Amino acid sequence: MPLTGKIAGFLIIIIFCLAIFSPLISSYEPEKIDLDSIKEPPSLNHPFGTDNKGRDIFSRVLYGGRISISIAIVAAFISTGIGLLMGLCAGYFGGKIDTAIMAVVDLILAFPSLLLAIGVSIIFPPGIYTVMIAIAFVGWASFSRLIRGYILTLKDAPYIEAAKAIGCSRLRILFVHLMPQCLPIALVMAGIKLGGYVLTEASLSFLGLGAQPPMPTWGSMVSMNRAYIASEPWMVLFPGLAIAVTSLCFNMLGDALRDKYGLKV
Secondary structure (H helix, E strand, O other): OHHOOOOHHHHHHHHHHHHHHHHHHOOOOOOOOHHHHOOOOOOOOOOOOOOOOOOOOHHHHHHHHHHHHHHHHHHHHHHHHHHHHHHHHHHHHHHHHHHHHHHHHHHHHOOOOHHHHHHHHHHOOHHHHHHHHHHHHHHHHHHHHHHHHHHHHOOOOOOHHHHHOOOOHHHHHHHHHHHHHHHHHHHHHHHHHHHHHHHHHHHHHOOOOOOOOOOOOOHHHHHHHHHOOOOOOOHHHHHHHHHHHHHHHHHHHHHHHHHHHHHOO
């Protein structure tokens, strides 16, 4: 793996540890209002400063990372599972099944992903699960197209013909012989997509469609404090940097995995 991929992987591990062990790292409650500490600049007591309600931004960034990254990872697994299943069926069965699935895929890919995610989010009440559903709904189509193309190159392989000759059922061929071949590709693509999912979650939270206050997420922190960007820039700077660094690291790791395995996505 290239050096950039190793550095990105190391930084992602650090980000995960900061999010997981946030109660041990920060002594401040992320939702606790302190009217005596309103809009304090970064200091030893508050490394990232405080917001307009006196809440510690460092603590909120750490706890917000738990939510933002968890949403992105869960959405990646859901979209990977749906895309893998749809791609397997489309590539192996062909015919009308392939035509129907790929028509849905083309329809989803025809819309800008963020606008489609916003449209899906509006249908359901705002919250964490709504964001997961919206991201997964938008994301599975690209997985499906990739897996379908790979299955088309495998379904006439000698070992598949041998499985048919000894009487293996279609379901056994799909889930025992073909799916294991696709899992590494699906997981690599999930790594590539995670950076975009972090940005999508932040965008939906910025618009008020994600986790609701006072629960902290990076996107909602930027949204709530954007009015103070000129006078108290730290209130927007640090959650914005968290979004940028995390997304960049996932993208760098995904690019390294893509190059390592020779994927064209």
